[in-house]
Amino acid sequence: MTNKPETSTAIDYVLQARDVAVYYGGFRAIKEIDLDVPRNQITALIGPSGSGKSTLLRCFNRMNDLVTGSSVAGKITFNGSDIYDHAVDPTEVRSRIGMVFQKPNPFPKSIFANVAFGLKINGFQGDLQEGVERSLKAAALWEDVKDRLHDGAQKLSGGQQQRLCIARALAVEPEVILMDEPASALDPLSTLKIEELMRDLSANYTIVIVTHNMQQAARVSDQTAFMTMDEDRAGHLVEIGPTNEIFTNPRNQKTEDYITGRFG
Amino acid sequence: MAFADRDRRFRPRLPRRKQWGTVVYALLVLSILVGIVGLVTLIAQVLLEGVGWLSLGFITNFSSRFPERAGVWAALWGTVWIMGITFLFAVPVGVGAAVYLEEYAPKNRLTRLIELNIANLAGVPSIVYGLLGLAVFISLLGLGRTLLTGGMTMGLLVMPIVIISSREAIRAVPSTHREAAYGLGATRFQVVMGVVLPQAVPGIMTGTILAMSRAIGEAAPMIAIAALTFVTFAPTGPMDRFTVLPIQIYNWVQDPREGFSGLAAAGIIVLLVVLLSMNAIAILIRNKTQTRSEE
Amino acid sequence: MASTNDTNQGQVPRFSLGRRRKGETTERLAHGLFLAAALVSVATTVGIVLTLFVQSVGFFSEISPWEFLTGTEWSPILKDENGARHYGVLPLVAGTMLVAVIAAALAIPTGVGIAIFLSEYAPDRVRKVLKPAIEVLAGIPTVVYGYFALTFVTPILRTIFPELIIFNALSAGLVMGLMIVPMISSLSEDAMVAVPRSLRQAAYALGATRFEVALRVVFPAALSGIVASFILAISRAIGETMLVTIAAGATPRMTLNPFESIQTMTAFIVQVSQGEAPRGSLEYNTLFAVGLLLFFMTLGMNVIGSIIVRRFRESY
Numbered sequence: 001m002t003n004k005p006e007t008s009t010a011i012d013y014v015l016q017a018r019d020v021a022v023y024y025g026g027f028r029a030i031k032e033i034d035l036d037v038p039r040n041q042i043t044a045l046i047g048p049s050g051s052g053k054s055t056l057l058r059c060f061n062r063m064n065d066l067v068t069g070s071s072v073a074g075k076i077t078f079n080g081s082d083i084y085d086h087a088v089d090p091t092e093v094r095s096r097i098g099m100v101f102q103k104p105n106p107f108p109k110s111i112f113a114n115v116a117f118g119l120k121i122n123g124f125q126g127d128l129q130e131g132v133e134r135s136l137k138a139a140a141l142w143e144d145v146k147d148r149l150h151d152g153a154q155k156l157s158g159g160q161q162q163r164l165c166i167a168r169a170l171a172v173e174p175e176v177i178l179m180d181e182p183a184s185a186l187d188p189l190s191t192l193k194i195e196e197l198m199r200d201l202s203a204n205y206t207i208v209i210v211t212h213n214m215q216q217a218a219r220v221s222d223q224t225a226f227m228t229m230d231e232d233r234a235g236h237l238v239e240i241g242p243t244n245e246i247f248t249n250p251r252n253q254k255t256e257d258y259i260t261g262r263f264g
Numbered sequence: 265m266a267f268a269d270r271d272r273r274f275r276p277r278l279p280r281r282k283q284w285g286t287v288v289y290a291l292l293v294l295s296i297l298v299g300i301v302g303l304v305t306l307i308a309q310v311l312l313e314g315v316g317w318l319s320l321g322f323i324t325n326f327s328s329r330f331p332e333r334a335g336v337w338a339a340l341w342g343t344v345w346i347m348g349i350t351f352l353f354a355v356p357v358g359v360g361a362a363v364y365l366e367e368y369a370p371k372n373r374l375t376r377l378i379e380l381n382i383a384n385l386a387g388v389p390s391i392v393y394g395l396l397g398l399a400v401f402i403s404l405l406g407l408g409r410t411l412l413t414g415g416m417t418m419g420l421l422v423m424p425i426v427i428i429s430s431r432e433a434i435r436a437v438p439s440t441h442r443e444a445a446y447g448l449g450a451t452r453f454q455v456v457m458g459v460v461l462p463q464a465v466p467g468i469m470t471g472t473i474l475a476m477s478r479a480i481g482e483a484a485p486m487i488a489i490a491a492l493t494f495v496t497f498a499p500t501g502p503m504d505r506f507t508v509l510p511i512q513i514y515n516w517v518q519d520p521r522e523g524f525s526g527l528a529a530a531g532i533i534v535l536l537v538v539l540l541s542m543n544a545i546a547i548l549i550r551n552k553t554q555t556r557s558e559e
Numbered sequence: 560m561a562s563t564n565d566t567n568q569g570q571v572p573r574f575s576l577g578r579r580r581k582g583e584t585t586e587r588l589a590h591g592l593f594l595a596a597a598l599v600s601v602a603t604t605v606g607i608v609l610t611l612f613v614q615s616v617g618f619f620s621e622i623s624p625w626e627f628l629t630g631t632e633w634s635p636i637l638k639d640e641n642g643a644r645h646y647g648v649l650p651l652v653a654g655t656m657l658v659a660v661i662a663a664a665l666a667i668p669t670g671v672g673i674a675i676f677l678s679e680y681a682p683d684r685v686r687k688v689l690k691p692a693i694e695v696l697a698g699i700p701t702v703v704y705g706y707f708a709l710t711f712v713t714p715i716l717r718t719i720f721p722e723l724i725i726f727n728a729l730s731a732g733l734v735m736g737l738m739i740v741p742m743i744s745s746l747s748e749d750a751m752v753a754v755p756r757s758l759r760q761a762a763y764a765l766g767a768t769r770f771e772v773a774l775r776v777v778f779p780a781a782l783s784g785i786v787a788s789f790i791l792a793i794s795r796a797i798g799e800t801m802l803v804t805i806a807a808g809a810t811p812r813m814t815l816n817p818f819e820s821i822q823t824m825t826a827f828i829v830q831v832s833q834g835e836a837p838r839g840s841l842e843y844n845t846l847f848a849v850g851l852l853l854f855f856m857t858l859g860m861n862v863i864g865s866i867i868v869r870r871f872r873e874s875y
Contacts, residue, residue, distance in 0.1 A: 061764060063760070063763065063764060066760070066763060068682070089278055089282075091278060091281075091766050091767070091768055092276070092278060092766065094763060094764055094765065094766040095274075095276060095765065095766025096766075098764060098765070099764040101757060101760065101761065101764075103757060105755070105757040105758055105760070105761045106761075107758060107761070107762075107776055107780070108758075108779075108780050109779070117762070117765065117775070117776075118765040118766070121276075121765060121766060121767050121771055121775075122274045122276045122765075122766055123274055123275040123276050123277050124273065124274055125272070125273055125274065125275055126273055165761070168761075168765065169764070169765065172274075172765055172766060173270050173273070173274070276766070281768050281771070282768065284770065285768050285769060285770040285771075288770040288773075288774070289680065289770070291672060292672045292673075292675055292676040292680060293676065294672070295668065295669045295670075295671075295672025295673050295676065296672070296673055296676055296689060296693075298665075298669045298737075298740075299669060299673055299692075299693050299696065299737070299740050299744070300689075300692060300693075302696070302737040302740075303692065303693075303695060303696055303737075305707075305711065306699070306703070306704075306707045306711075306737075309707060309710065309711045310703070310706070310707075313710065356596075357596045357599050358596075359596075360592060360593050360595075360596030360597070361593070361596040361597040361599065361600060363593050363596075364593035364594050364596060364597040365597060367593075368590055368593055368594070369597070377601070378597050378598075378600060378601060381600055381601055381604050382600050383865065384604065384858065384861060384862070385600060385603060385604060387791070387794060387795075387798075387857060387858075387861040388607065388798070388854065388857065388858070389797075389798025389799070389800065389825065389853060389854075389857055390798070390800065391798070391800045391825050391828050391829070391850070391853075392607060392611075392798075392850055392853065392854050393607075394828075394832070395607075395610060395611065395828070395846060395847060395850045396603075396606055396607050396610050398832070398846075399610040399613075399614060399847070400606055400610060403838060420603050423599070423600065423603070424600065427600065451585075451586050452586065452589075452590075453585060453586050453589040453590075456589070477698060480700070481699075481700025481701070481702070481703075482700070483700075483701075483702050483800075483801050484701075484800035484801055484825070484829065487829055487832055487833065488828065488829070488832045489832075490832060490833070510700055510702045510801070513702050513703075513706065514702050514705070514801060514804075514805065517702070517705060517706045517709060517710075517805055518805065525706075525710055528706055528710075529706065529710075532702075532703050532706060535700060535703070536699075536703070539698065539700075543698065
């Protein structure tokens, strides 16, 4: 049972999905997704593995396009414009909607070059040094690396590398940052740092995070969406709502089962 | 964050970058074309010039001053003999070395040295092997400019290939099979002969065929040990003098007289047909054994 | 029916001590034989090095290494108008390098282009056909390439450059380039395919186009493997014999002009082996002096190439 969000003009939705389905060849991976992502808030997608959370996330920046044989049905809008319109270049979508991945994946270049990469690709008109510094500060990494900007990124710890990846994404000034289980490969201390960073960033950026860690979703997000796999092995959206409502008083039995640990 | 004026800060110039992308793609396709066109042109040239000279007589005749009467009989037999001796020399020793490195060798400095050594030998120019054969087999051991010398020289040349591919084949045998055998009380030798080698045989065979393909086309080391170039007899024993197909081809290529270029092309066709068949057999073996292991 | 073998009481157990001792000899013998087989490869290297050195000692007892390595005239067999012979090896080295450089100039862009195409652009179906097709180039015997250079490439080049003589470095170099393309494309492709997918994804997620991902992320990441392939391919070009013997000429000459006829180190060795040089003579020994130089050049390049390959494999 989908919890349809109210189309209210009072809430500013930066991303909206209507009846979205994703097919890999003939197989339907997710179906009937209706989702609204409010601006400058953190939206969490939770659910058991295989429920299609990452698949849905990757629709928002058209990363699914890179998988051969995949197709997306339905409508996804960014600031009101359909991002799957045939006139839209996915490259442009990706420079407006950034992504941070589960395992930190800095380029085998220097710290500086990693952050500057997105700036150069997208034709940044300002001073490269300033842009890099701004992004590293926004990712709470500047103090750690300011004296060794030209060291290799591989020399950083796991948590630092992930913050570097966040800085790299921030440099391009995306309005939305998609995070696919950004802390699952990190130790607990680094995880907390990332969560703190997320809350700071949400003042200026919209964040959508996929996480299998319910406590993390409860700690960090403003809105939570619960997805699960149906009998036909397609993921669908069970329920979506304000985080504390979802976790204290879910409307759907399946949601409650998952949250209380009865399954998943 | 004022995203409204983001467009002032970034000028992504997507259309221009897309154009560059097309240019790059065109260049990449061009490089593929260079390779393919080169290959096709080569084969076409060989076929066009050589097909006219192919005949039964070409196979059964000996070399001759008269191109119409010339043939590869001596060279073919020489090649067969050399292949045989190379095989007898390189395969047992090469497989034996592979077995040692995979099943017996401790991980110490000597082993590392041997491995490094083999890797280096694989990169030594083939003519240096010819010099080795000249100095050791002919001068030192007095074996003369014979098939035996040629076969052993060639054997040394291809041995690294046999060793490397045999090692891969042996390594591919799952360790669980070895452990099961050891668990039953088998000695290392018994495990090698009874479990590892039988399973590695297809891989070893493909590797051997690879090595033989290399040997068949090599002229340089054979020239260095002075295999003959004008031979009017088929060798009958390992102490005979000989020539091989690539040397016969080389000879004809160098001959500026009318018709010899075509002879060379015909000889090349024969050589390539033999090579093609060998590789086809190797691929067949590999496919057959791969599907079996998937059962 | 009770078998008499059933009653085991009081009899010697089946695995007798005597049997084990016999098994042990077999084991030791096998171990020894296998070790001996492995040592044959060591013996080969020792043989090569000793041979080259010992015979070269004979050469260098008459000709100083300095003259050998720095002399710019090479005519160890023919006497010049003053009746003197010359033993400066540089013309041979120059000829070898000229052909190798021309080959590299063709093979490197082509090989890298093929590698990038196969690794980053080609769909699976296309790759399955193209990759083995390019590999065929590697399996063709070099006499065939020599034939191709002499009977096809040279005539065509002569229509473009009428002043080109039949035996020249350009034809040989170009065909040599074609021959070493698979080495470069195959090793470079391996290096690029080894770059993890996650790096490509990160680049795409920043708004990069496909060629930007290929050239600005994957290619730099694979660079050490790619450079190693260049070195190994050039080493092969240096050691190649039949192609240059057939097509590049037999005139040792200190020149950088690809239109001229030259002689490579390998072609010289072929020339002298076909001759009648008596064993132990200075002429005979030149074979090994040149062979020694050739051996060290290729060995050096192969070692550098392997070191680079090993270093890039470790980074992942």
